[in-house]
Amino acid sequence: MTPPATSPPAAPDPSSSGPPAPPPLAAQAPAVRRARTRRRFRRVGLRTVPGWIRIGTAATLAAVVLLVAATMAAVGDAREGMRTVGHDAGRQVMATGTLYFALSDMDAQVADILLIGREHDLGIGRAESLRRYERRRAEANRAAVEAAQIAGRDEARRRTVREVLDGLGSYERLVGEAMLLDRQSDHPAGELPPNVVETYRKATDLMKLELLPRAYNLTLDSGATVRRSYETDRAAVLAGRLRVGLTGALALVLLIGLQVYLAARFRRLVNPALALATLGALAVAVLGVGMLSAQAGHLKRAKEQGFDSILALNRARAISHSAFADESRYLLDPGRADTYEQTFLDKALSVLYVDPGERPLNLETYYDLLPGAVRSYERAPGGPPVEVLGLLGEEKGNSLGPSERSRLHATVQAYQRVLDNDRRMRELAVRGDRRAAIELRMDRASGAVAAFDAYDRRLALLIQAHQDAFDRAVRAGDDGLAGWDALPTAAALAVAALVLAGVRPRLAEFR
Amino acid sequence: MHNPRLARRGLALAAAAAAVAAAAGCAVEPDTGSVVDARSLTIGVKADQPGLGLRRPDGRYEGFDVDVATYLAGRLGVPPERIRFRTTPSSVREKALREGTVDMVVASYSITAKRKTQVTFAGPYYVPHxxxxxxxxxxxxxxxxxxxxxxxxxxxxxxxxxxxxxxxxxxxxxxxxxxxxxxxxxxxxxxxxxxxxxxxxxxxxxxxxxxxxINAPFTDEKYGVGLHKGDLAGCEALNRAITAMYQDGTAARLLDKWFGESGLKLTTSVPQFEGCS
Missing domain, CATH: 3.40.190.10 (Periplasmic binding protein-like II)
Structure with missing residues (x-):
């Protein structure tokens, strides 16, 4: 919306005089058109005092209308932004993140069940793993429904959801088969017969190659929608703030101009009604600009400290669970041990990347460099800065509150303990002591399971801290907008009434 | 005393303010330089990798990367006649993107955490091992x-x-x-x-x-589409284009065309994207 056409000198208010008379003086002054125009203005009474007052009043009222329109439009944009990021899509996107997590954890539970074989009480136990498997499957189904809803009429996305659900059917069939073979073989922990390994390979490959990528991409894609809408809405709020500022300035200049004109012409110092109107317009403009700045800030906090971090950390959590399951897969399928070790490393790197420099990028290097990276999360870092990347690494560089900062530090410390256990487990396995490796991996009291659960709890607390920041920003945004639907109109009416009240007595002097 | 000069000055000021407001109204959207808005594209490919990117004696390029790049550009609304391919060896890929000598790179370009600090990656469009x-x-x-x-x-x-x-x-x-x-x-x-x-x-x-x-893979690489750092809109659009490439069967067809006879086990479902950053 652009206000300029109403600027007064170019477009005289028609109410201030009758239609312009034909210029009979034209013949006398044929030289310059400009001079003619000036004379025409004089003839139609524009240069009379009431004419000027009428023009000034009309322009002022028009400016006030523009100010209100600009404010209302910007309030609408701010509300739209909060609705998308804070309420609808933002929350839905976070919900689809559970699809990836649930699917990935289903496969992790299957790996544990197959690994322990007939020793049903190892780790969290077969029964508990089965319960978790069922729960994750239900969660995956719910999240898929949610994802289908967000997809709306987007055919590509709907198709992806369908493919995930179809694939899930095939996956469950393969898992059923693997579990049946597993029960029939009645093997001790870690000694799976080839047919079980073969069937599980089919299932886990299907999960890894077809289901998980689609689920992950769905969340990324709907996250992209939120990002686009955030950028558009925030830019609109900021542009709206500029318009409110400019139309506010215009209204103020006109009000003051009118005031000065009246003072000069009628030799009065202050016109109280106009002065009040000026204050009113000033209040609307200043409050409006302030409110819109605050809204842009709330939106930014909700998006960056809330939405983005929650999405990244949920990804880190899902990938961590999947990496932890790669330890089980490493133990249950020695034929693919190298591959599962590599995927574990890849996942660890995507959670927390440490630059290996000249050293080979393998787990050994990672174990060595991780403590230094974790120390760099302390608030007063001693020693040279360590560059960390990956999902938890990038969090470090974000602007965080003290609560998030300390929880992030606790999370990476717990992560380091998970890697300590991983190292010990692999050392045992390489030495040939598979039994001890499996016992360490499944130990709930002090071993790998205990360390991983502690890490997972810390990570959940960290996510909660960002969720709180998100909720706070959304609430502040909603509260900040309260009343702004009616306020600008009411204020405008009051200002208009005051302006009219201010000029009316002066115009009356000419009747 | 009547003072029309003063009054007129007030009105002139108001007119100036209005003009500023009008100008501001149409100058908020900056030029992003995203591949989404490109009318033509210069795409960096390899010149010495048979099957992926190979420069033929007549100067034309061929290979899986070249075909993928052509398809993706088409999805961005750039027809083949407005694509220029450019030889981009591994050592200059980041530099070429930074300096803008290429708009995107499709050249067996593995996504790594380190490279992600300098380049925005769409994809991966394929995960070789x-x-x-x-x-x-x-x-x-x-x-x-x-x-x-x-x-x-x-x-x-x-x-x-x-x-x-x-x-x-x-x-x-x-x-x-x-x-x-x-x-x-x-x-x-x-x-x-x-x-x-x-x-x-x-x-x-x-x-x-x-x-x-021997079909005994032991790593997962991620071949991504390199873009100017920060081109998130381009990255998101390309991810959608890659999804479409797998959904409409083009990816499977191209993989078969270039690698079908090698005996290699090929994956024909969409890879897990890295996320645009």
């Missing part, structure tokens, strides 16, 4: 561990051999060669026993030679 190529009649090598004591090609400037001898500490005997194509000649002459690198690269070289890929 490091695998091993041996002579067709050699049955002694079935997995990467079997390279112990075998003669392995060490290509100058490539990191693939490190993944065997350094990362996995498998004591293969390294034999230096300047390029993978030189490795092929060494392998044919029985001067080495194995070549280990990305399976798509192996498949490209394997065509028409008495060699085989």
């Amino acid at each position: 490091q695998d091993t190529l041996v002579r067709a009649d050699d049955d002694s090598i079935r997995g990467v561990r079997d390279l112990e004591g075998k003669r392995l090609c060490q290509v100058t400037g490539s990191n693939s051999w490190r993944r065997v001898t350094e990362e996995r500490k498998i004591a293969a005997r390294l034999v230096e060669a300047p390029t993978y194509s030189a490795c092929m000649d060494l392998l044919a002459a029985s001067k080495i026993d194995a070549v280990s690198t990305d399976d798509l690269i192996l498949a490209g070289f394997a065509a028409g030679r008495p060699v085989k890929i």
Whole structure:
């Protein structure tokens, strides 16, 4: 919306005089058109005092209308932004993140069940793993429904959801088969017969190659929608703030101009009604600009400290669970041990990347460099800065509150303990002591399971801290907008009434 | 005293303010320089990798990367006649993107955490795996561990051999060669026993030679589309285009066209994207 056409000198208010008379003086002054125009203005009474007052009043009222329109439009944009990021899509996107997590954890539970074989009480136990498997499957189904809803009429996305659900059917069939073979073989922990390994390979490959990528991409894609809408809405709020500022300035200049004109012409110092109107317009403009700045800030906090971090950390959590399951897969399928070790490393790197420099990028290097990276999360870092990347690494560089900062530090410390256990487990396995490796991996009291659960709890607390920041920003945004639907109109009416009240007595002097 | 000059000045000021407001109204959207808005594209590809990106004697480029790039550009609304391909060797990919000599890079460009700090990656559009190529009649090598004591090609400037001898500490005997194509000649002459690198690269070289890929993958690479750092809109649009490429069957067709005869196990479902950053 652009206000300029109403600027007064170019477009005289028609109410201030009758239609312009034909210029009979034209013949006398044929030289310059400009001079003619000036004379025409004089003839139609524009240069009379009431004419000027009428023009000034009309322009002022028009400016006030523009100010209100600009404010209302910007309030609408701010509300739209909060609705998308804070309420609808933002929350839905976070919900689809559970699809990836649930699917990935289903496969992790299957790996544990197959690994322990007939020793049903190892780790969290077969029964508990089965319960978790069922729960994750239900969660995956719910999240898929949610994802289908967000997809709306987007055919590509709907198709992806369908493919995930179809694939899930095939996956469950393969898992059923693997579990049946597993029960029939009645093997001790870690000694799976080839047919079980073969069937599980089919299932886990299907999960890894077809289901998980689609689920992950769905969340990324709907996250992209939120990002686009955030950028558009925030830019609109900021542009709206500029318009409110400019139309506010215009209204103020006109009000003051009118005031000065009246003072000069009628030799009065202050016109109280106009002065009040000026204050009113000033209040609307200043409050409006302030409110819109605050809204842009709330939106930014909700998006960056809330939405983005929650999405990244949920990804880190899902990938961590999947990496932890790669330890089980490493133990249950020695034929693919190298591959599962590599995927574990890849996942660890995507959670927390440490630059290996000249050293080979393998787990050994990672174990060595991780403590230094974790120390760099302390608030007063001693020693040279360590560059960390990956999902938890990038969090470090974000602007965080003290609560998030300390929880992030606790999370990476717990992560380091998970890697300590991983190292010990692999050392045992390489030495040939598979039994001890499996016992360490499944130990709930002090071993790998205990360390991983502690890490997972810390990570959940960290996510909660960002969720709180998100909720706070959304609430502040909603509260900040309260009343702004009616306020600008009411204020405008009051200002208009005051302006009219201010000029009316002066115009009356000419009747 | 009547003071029209003062009054007029007030009105003039107001008019100026209105003009500023009008100008501001149409100047908020900056030029993003995203590939989404491009009318034509310069795309960086490899010139020396058969099957992926190869420059033919007539100056035209061909390969899986070239076809993928052409498809993706089409999805962005850029027809083939408005695409210019440009040879972009591994060492200059970041620089070419930074300096804008290319708009995007589709050149067996692996996404890594480190590169992500300089480049925005769409995709991956394919996840190749490091695998091993041996002579067709050699049955002694079935997995990467079997390279112990075998003669392995060490290509100058490539990191693939490190993944065997350094990362996995498998004591293969390294034999230096300047390029993978030189490795092929060494392998044919029985001067080495194995070549280990990305399976798509192996498949490209394997065509028409008495060699085989052992299908024992041990890494996941991620071939991404490199964009100017920060082109998130372009990255998101390309991810959607890659999804479409798999959904409409083009990816499967192109993989079969370029690597179908190599005996390589190909994945024809969409890879897990890295996320735009």
